[in-house]
Amino acid sequence: MKSGVEPLVNDGFAGEPAKRCVGYVQSQREKGKNVVGIYCTYGPLEVVRAAGAVPAVLCAFADKTIAAAEEDLPANLCPLIKSSYGFIKTDTCPFYSLADVVIGETTCDGKKKMFELIAGIKPTHVMDLPQLPDQKEALENWTEMVKKLKGFLETTLKTQISDEAVEAEIQHSNVKNKLLNTILDFAALTPTPLTWQEMYDLTYLGQAASTADMMKVMEDALAKVQKRVADGVFHGQPDSPRVLVTGTPVGGDATKVFKIIEESGGVIVALDLCTGLKPYAGHIEEGAADPYRAISKRYLEIPCACMTPNDRRLSELDRLIEKFKPDAVIDVVLHACHGYSIESTKVKKHIEGKHKLPYLKIETDYSQSDVGQIRTRVAATLEMVHK
Template sequence: MRLVKDLPEIFEQFSEQKRESFLEVKKYKEAGKPVIGAYCSYFPRELAMAVGAIPVGLCSSSNDTVVIAEQTLPANICPLIKSSYGFAVSDRCPFYYFSDIVVGETTCDGKKKMYELMSDFKEVYVMELPNRQSEYGLELWKKEIIRFKEYLEEYFHIVITDEMVKDAIHLSNENRRAVQRLYGLMKLDPPPMTGKELFQILYGNKYQLDLQKVPEVLDTVRERILEEYQKNPPTGRKPRILITGCPMGGDSSKIVDVIEKHGGVVVAFENCTGIKAQDRLVDEDNPDLYAALAERYLMIGCAVMTPNDNRIELLGRTIDEFHVDGVIEMILQGCHSDSIESISVRNFIHEEKHIPYMDVVTDFSQADIAQLTVRISAFLEML
């Protein structure tokens, strides 16, 4: 099977985007532009955009900062939390360093306690996320979003008008649609790029700070990839894999490497790195802007929700649309929510979709590469 390989500069560009944005965010700060950092897909970035701030995703997936964090935090907790705190306490993340505010959320107990410690040396605002996607939960989350809006108004001495929020909602939706259009290329069989190349684009796009340019940039990339695909169609077929589970970062992409070095191709990421964070749009026809924001964000199918029917629905739809042959779930060590929910995910994939499933428990180190290789290669051989 031959994928599109004549456009390496595109994938390299997105691979280097995070590094380039380190310098870019400094320029924004020097020009007086506020920066608001966050870790989670539940962060309503439209409100940050409405006050004229740059919303940025904070560093959270390097094994290098885990050791730093373990000088304070317990060693047996989630590596995502340890890496995040290690970056924060050591000032190794420029996005964190230049953030005026860090917005947290009550997704899991570990992160809640991390935010407590972090507030000793940074302005931290924590949103209280309901754990049920019910009418009552939606009402609570709408109030939380309004409370966050009022906090931003007071902090930045600005009045957030409905027009500001509408403009931010529209731009965010345009960005999501552009990601969806690019992502949709992987429905082609064979796909026009590898999962690693898709991951480079998705991960790098998180650090495109000029949000006005994102749709044009992604659409141009999509057109170039599709043009090359049509000109030189790939041949052959490999098992098509969907990755689900915990959020993926640079270091945890090792699973993609193992899959694609041993005969598979990753066509979809259901976790926060991929389709989960982009699948839903904010209803621009809803006159109640804060209800529209609340509904869009609360409906994200994260394992912290109980029950989590929205994740199961998204998994089923993605498996069908992307012609998935097998599912691999990545669970970070110490992530109890994803670990327990993997039982429901496995049962759904086996009993409803009738395709193979496996889970791997890992961290951000390279210590388990040999074990991952043995298990994943055996899984692919079965397919």
């Protein structure tokens, strides 16, 4: 991007989405709203918002709390879990401090067992996530879990959640998701007018902020990106290799991978991640007889590697590849995330076989010790695009 181009979200926090979100959640708290900590994209935000609460994502991406976590947790555990736990242990997580209650989902063993260690600190509600999403019982069971969440929030936050409020939040989510995707779809242009940082910033904020509060941010961002296109302003070079990033959530210290891709001459055009497009990909049925069932159906479609089979991940990759036209796919897997790590065998075969695209798997954590090695491997992959 040429220097002097205004960031899409120009509030002084460009590149610091966590700080922006802390400010947002804090401001909501000062208005009297309860705060509900969530750990996963499967956490049904519409029910949280229908309770009059603001969601705060508790997944952490900082290396600095890992050492404290490793006093209690095995070193060979996913850094996202260790970092999140370390923040709680050292009482330094601003989101956790603001949270009145916490929701966890049984996605992977590490998270499940971590919830047990923190359950006594704040009221913590664990939702049993079905992991065979295509079995007919899955929808029944997850609907039941979402309804149990309603009961938990009503009891602990001393509130009532009406079906009308849930329906209104479904409609709000659909509006937000549609507009956010309209903005992010501009990365399908060659060259792209968006940076990975802008895509990351917007999607990060969208998890916490209500549709009403996101509206002005999104409308401003849309106007700016439209102006960039009209003015011929773009990111990278017209022939920069276009990269789709898929895999585990990538944020904070792990964004070293995004930076390396960019420093190696690539441009990131799609983030197929929970810290990217995944939370915004679906549409929830409006006006359904049972709004909880409609919510459950949409959330069960999230293609996380904790599901089996997880064929939706491959069909979602097909959709994104067709739209964003990447020249290469980079699969980022956090250390010790066995679900995503094993699934990468299927993803590699799919990308190289069906799409004939270069594929690179990067296993990493939040330290900076592997930056040199990642740089060499990314450069070699992007070099293939030019051959």
